[in-house]
Amino acid sequence: MSEEQTTPKLYEPPEEFASNANVSDPAVYEEAERDYKSFWAERARELHWFREWDEVLQWNPPEAKWFVGGKTNVAYNCLDYQIEQGRGDKVALVWEGDEPSDGTTYTYSELLAEVEKFANVLKSLGAEKGKPVSIYLPMIPELPVAMLACARIGAPHSIVFGAFSASALRDRINDCEATILVTADAAPRGGRKTPLKQNADEALEDAPSIENVVVVRRTGDDVPMQDGRDRYYDELMADAEESCPAEEMDSEDLLFILYSSGSTGKPKGIVHTTGGYLTQVNATTKWTMDLKDEDVYWCTADIGWITGHSYLVYGPLSAGGTSVQFEGTPAYPASDRWWDVIEKHKVTILYTAPTAIRSFMKGGTEDLEKHDLSSLRLLGTVGEPINPRAWEWYHENVGGGRCPIVDTWWQTETGGHMITPLPGITPTKPGSATRPFPGIEAGLFDEEGNEIEGEGSGNLVIKKPWPGMLRTLYKDPERYRETYWEKYGDVYFVGDGARRDEDGYYWITGRIDDVMNVSGHRISTAEVESALVGHPAVAESAVIGRADEDKGQAIVAYVILEGDREGSDELIQELNGQVRKVIGAHARPQEIIFTPDLPKTRSGKIMRRILRGVAEGQQDLGDTSTLADPSVVDALKESRAAN
Numbered sequence: 001m002s003e004e005q006t007t008p009k010l011y012e013p014p015e016e017f018a019s020n021a022n023v024s025d026p027a028v029y030e031e032a033e034r035d036y037k038s039f040w041a042e043r044a045r046e047l048h049w050f051r052e053w054d055e056v057l058q059w060n061p062p063e064a065k066w067f068v069g070g071k072t073n074v075a076y077n078c079l080d081y082q083i084e085q086g087r088g089d090k091v092a093l094v095w096e097g098d099e100p101s102d103g104t105t106y107t108y109s110e111l112l113a114e115v116e117k118f119a120n121v122l123k124s125l126g127a128e129k130g131k132p133v134s135i136y137l138p139m140i141p142e143l144p145v146a147m148l149a150c151a152r153i154g155a156p157h158s159i160v161f162g163a164f165s166a167s168a169l170r171d172r173i174n175d176c177e178a179t180i181l182v183t184a185d186a187a188p189r190g191g192r193k194t195p196l197k198q199n200a201d202e203a204l205e206d207a208p209s210i211e212n213v214v215v216v217r218r219t220g221d222d223v224p225m226q227d228g229r230d231r232y233y234d235e236l237m238a239d240a241e242e243s244c245p246a247e248e249m250d251s252e253d254l255l256f257i258l259y260s261s262g263s264t265g266k267p268k269g270i271v272h273t274t275g276g277y278l279t280q281v282n283a284t285t286k287w288t289m290d291l292k293d294e295d296v297y298w299c300t301a302d303i304g305w306i307t308g309h310s311y312l313v314y315g316p317l318s319a320g321g322t323s324v325q326f327e328g329t330p331a332y333p334a335s336d337r338w339w340d341v342i343e344k345h346k347v348t349i350l351y352t353a354p355t356a357i358r359s360f361m362k363g364g365t366e367d368l369e370k371h372d373l374s375s376l377r378l379l380g381t382v383g384e385p386i387n388p389r390a391w392e393w394y395h396e397n398v399g400g401g402r403c404p405i406v407d408t409w410w411q412t413e414t415g416g417h418m419i420t421p422l423p424g425i426t427p428t429k430p431g432s433a434t435r436p437f438p439g440i441e442a443g444l445f446d447e448e449g450n451e452i453e454g455e456g457s458g459n460l461v462i463k464k465p466w467p468g469m470l471r472t473l474y475k476d477p478e479r480y481r482e483t484y485w486e487k488y489g490d491v492y493f494v495g496d497g498a499r500r501d502e503d504g505y506y507w508i509t510g511r512i513d514d515v516m517n518v519s520g521h522r523i524s525t526a527e528v529e530s531a532l533v534g535h536p537a538v539a540e541s542a543v544i545g546r547a548d549e550d551k552g553q554a555i556v557a558y559v560i561l562e563g564d565r566e567g568s569d570e571l572i573q574e575l576n577g578q579v580r581k582v583i584g585a586h587a588r589p590q591e592i593i594f595t596p597d598l599p600k601t602r603s604g605k606i607m608r609r610i611l612r613g614v615a616e617g618q619q620d621l622g623d624t625s626t627l628a629d630p631s632v633v634d635a636l637k638e639s640r641a642a643n
């Protein structure tokens with residue numbers, strides 16, 4: 001029996017936590033259910049608006065407009081409005097560098113000063129409202145500064161995670177036709193360096209929209225600077241005007257684009273707008289993460305992903321919090337680095353991913369015991385299902401048995417938390433994200449399009465619009481409709497499977513499409529396949545995610561070679577290099593299996609279920625009768641054994 005099948009233990013919110021929590025009255029659920037628009041409008045009123053909205057929601061499926069007619073500015077909310085409330089000298093950002101000796105802090109006033117100056121720099125380089133700016137930076141303070149500067153002037157940002165390759169960067173620039181790229185000389189992480197400027201130069205060979213490049217000197221490495229195009233950040237900042245008023249943005253103006261993997265090879269440009277997005281990340285930061293003035297809050301995600309956008313920058317700053325930004329890795333310079341960071345900064349709230357917890361579990365508790373973690377009061381997880389054993393370990397060893405855990409289910413598309421406990425109210429069951437956040441209505445459908453009532457398993461959907469929802473896919477409204485709103489009519493199709501138990505709690509079982517979740521990173525099988533077939537030795541390839549104890553899923557690639565090419569260790573290296581070059585190191589397959597054939601149906605569709613079964617060493621591969629050539633299964637097993 002797997003650990004998930006035993007009766008789950010129930011953890012009530014600790015009394016002391018509940019009595020001090022930002023929300024502790026369970027009536028919030030019923031209130032929100034009675035009138036979700038008023039519920040969200042009340043949350044929106046906690047923000048600063050230059051002009052209040054005329055209408056809370058206009059819903060013409062699949063098009064949503066929230067807080068219609070309202071005028072606000074996200075950077076103003078994250079900075080000026082906090083200062084107006086007396087937080088000018090409060091630390092907004094704690095930056096911890098890759099080397100433990102490297103770090104700094106910014107108060108709200110200091111951060112505002114940087115943001116205003118950089119907003120002026122961007123303007124001087126031609127940035128303006130509605131024109132996307134691409135950002136490809138390490139986890140340094142200039143990254144939130146650049147984001148907030150964009151938000152201040154209304155230029156949508158498109159942040160590309162620093163581990164993405166030159167070609168992935170190029171595709172993302174070309175899709176949104178950015179005219180400015182903000183990057184750095186290099187990105188130090190875990191004692192090593194990623195040559196960001198070099199990657200950027202390579203990307204720009206074929207990204208004609210870019211006119212100006214701003215280069216932050218992070219490592220001081222000597223990098224080539226192209227005359228007339230490339231300028232150093234510090235030099236531009238030295239000459240920049242100090243004051244830059246915040247643009248009055250319409251609630252539905254574009255705030256950012258963030259590319260995410262879909263079930264085809266082409267990444268989706270997920271579009272988030274201003275008022276609704278900010279309302280949801282602000283409310284969930286206060287309700288789910290229970291963020292208060294005294295807290296030191298650490299979200300370990302990279303800002304290049306949605307978790308960093310929403311819960312390292314916009315959520316905590318708009319709530320007046322102190323947010324920790326860490327540049328490094330858990331294992332550098334030693335395996336106790338995270339616990340060192342928590343002790344050093346007296347972190348009170350930790351928000352991280354199950355994959356990290358599982359890797360710490362393997363190392364035992366020795367590293368934890370070296371540090372005082374008594375400042376912690378709340379723990380969170382995100383990115384993939386957390387197995388109950390990892391949950392218990394996190395609770396016991398990191399949280400000292402006293403900290404509630406919020407297992408937050410959401411997506412790049414949803415902008416903010418959707419299914420999650422409220423730590424002062426919701427009893428938790430290890431492994432379950434529990435109930436939808438107030439104002440959110442979830443549901444389950446079967447493949448035939450029938451809604452499942454009560455207990456059961458099916459495809460997860462969201463039944464009502466919510467403020468942080470994606471508004472479209474950049475310049476591709478048709479794909480937006482097809483991907484999310486076609487399968488079951490006017491409900492949002494999530495792409496995850498889930499089970500609902502007798503208490504109405506949701507247990508997310510993982511993606512039901514061709515998207516893999518590797519250490520909490522979304523990677524599509526099609527993206528990796530198309531990278532592999534770009535190598536001249538590869539005729540065809542099929543990629544699957546195999547269940548993996550550490551990473552959630554590990555990438556396995558089946559490869560058919562061209563003509564009489566033979567598989568070898570060198571070729572495996574080359575193919576790995578190819579994936580690194582086209583996508584990035586995080587998408588490299590863990591296993592490459594050379595095979596003479598792939599399991600296909602008579603209509604030519606690859607049966608991934610069988611590939612997954614073979615890769616996981618399953619004895620019973622289920623029904624193989626729909627295969628055009630059932631003998632392929634034995635050939636696959638042999639290929640794998642030969643590996």
Ligand code: WTA
Pocket residue numbers: 260305306307381382383384385386407408409410411412413433494495496508510511517520521522
């Ligand atoms: C998965 C990350 C189970 C899910 C915020 C979703 C989760 C995808 C959880 C989105 C969770 C995220 N429990 N699964 N708590 N959180 N997922 O867009 O499959 O990078 O669809 O957003 O991660 O990944 P994305």
